[in-house]
Amino acid sequence: MKAVIFDLDNTLIDWKDEFIFALENVLKELGLSFSKEKIEMINNAIDEVENHYEKLTKKDFLEFVNRMCKVNLSKEFVDKLIDAQKECSYFDEEVRDTLEYLSKKYKLYLITNWFTETQEGRLEKAGILKYFTKVYGADINYYKPSIKAFEVILKMYEAKDCVYVGDSLKKDILPALNVGMNVIWKTTEENENYQTIKLIKELKNIL
Numbered sequence: 001m002k003a004v005i006f007d008l009d010n011t012l013i014d015w016k017d018e019f020i021f022a023l024e025n026v027l028k029e030l031g032l033s034f035s036k037e038k039i040e041m042i043n044n045a046i047d048e049v050e051n052h053y054e055k056l057t058k059k060d061f062l063e064f065v066n067r068m069c070k071v072n073l074s075k076e077f078v079d080k081l082i083d084a085q086k087e088c089s090y091f092d093e094e095v096r097d098t099l100e101y102l103s104k105k106y107k108l109y110l111i112t113n114w115f116t117e118t119q120e121g122r123l124e125k126a127g128i129l130k131y132f133t134k135v136y137g138a139d140i141n142y143y144k145p146s147i148k149a150f151e152v153i154l155k156m157y158e159a160k161d162c163v164y165v166g167d168s169l170k171k172d173i174l175p176a177l178n179v180g181m182n183v184i185w186k187t188t189e190e191n192e193n194y195q196t197i198k199l200i201k202e203l204k205n206i207l
């Protein structure tokens with residue numbers, strides 16, 4: 001094994017309510033007062049964008065959210081959201097220790113379906129950005145589960161020398177298997193078909 005490729009959300013950093021708080025704050029800063037329902041609708045639309053495009057662009061993102069929610073958010077909204085979400089992170093010593101261990105043996109990469117800048121900010125805040133050779137967001141790469149998102153790694157390594165670690169069977173595990181990578185599924189489910197872990201620290205026993 002030469003490279004370990006990670007998903008970010010719910011794999012290395014849990015996805016929490018702080019995303020909707022960041023959204024609320026940005027809307028407030030822009031002087032936009034929407035109902036709680038409308039904010040939830042915008043939040044859901046933001047989650048949905050990845051299912052409709054090949055790559056993430058600010059333009060498509062805005063058009064989609066504006067159309068779905070019948071609002072008229074500006075580019076300033078996206079820029080502020082990208083910034084505000086950098087705070088959506090937390091420090092997990094076990095994850096940091098595991099990445100420290102792994103980074104001494106392998107090259108580490110990250111493939112994520114969000115803006116690279118936000119994700120790098122969150123990794124930085126968690127003190128783990130330094131362990132990654134490169135972070136590929138969907139704005140500089142492709143959305144998972146397209147296998148195109150994984151091909152960026154295959155330009156550097158043979159698939160058999162890579163292991164992909166993620167929490168989503170559909171978006172992470174199946175496409176990684178499809179391109180021939182080894183996989184480790186982070187899940188609480190019992191599963192005999194794939195190698196699984198419940199906690200990131202278990203990687204130290206496997207890799």
Ligand SMILES: [Mg+2]
Nearest residue numbers: 007009010167
């Ligand atoms: Mg995930």
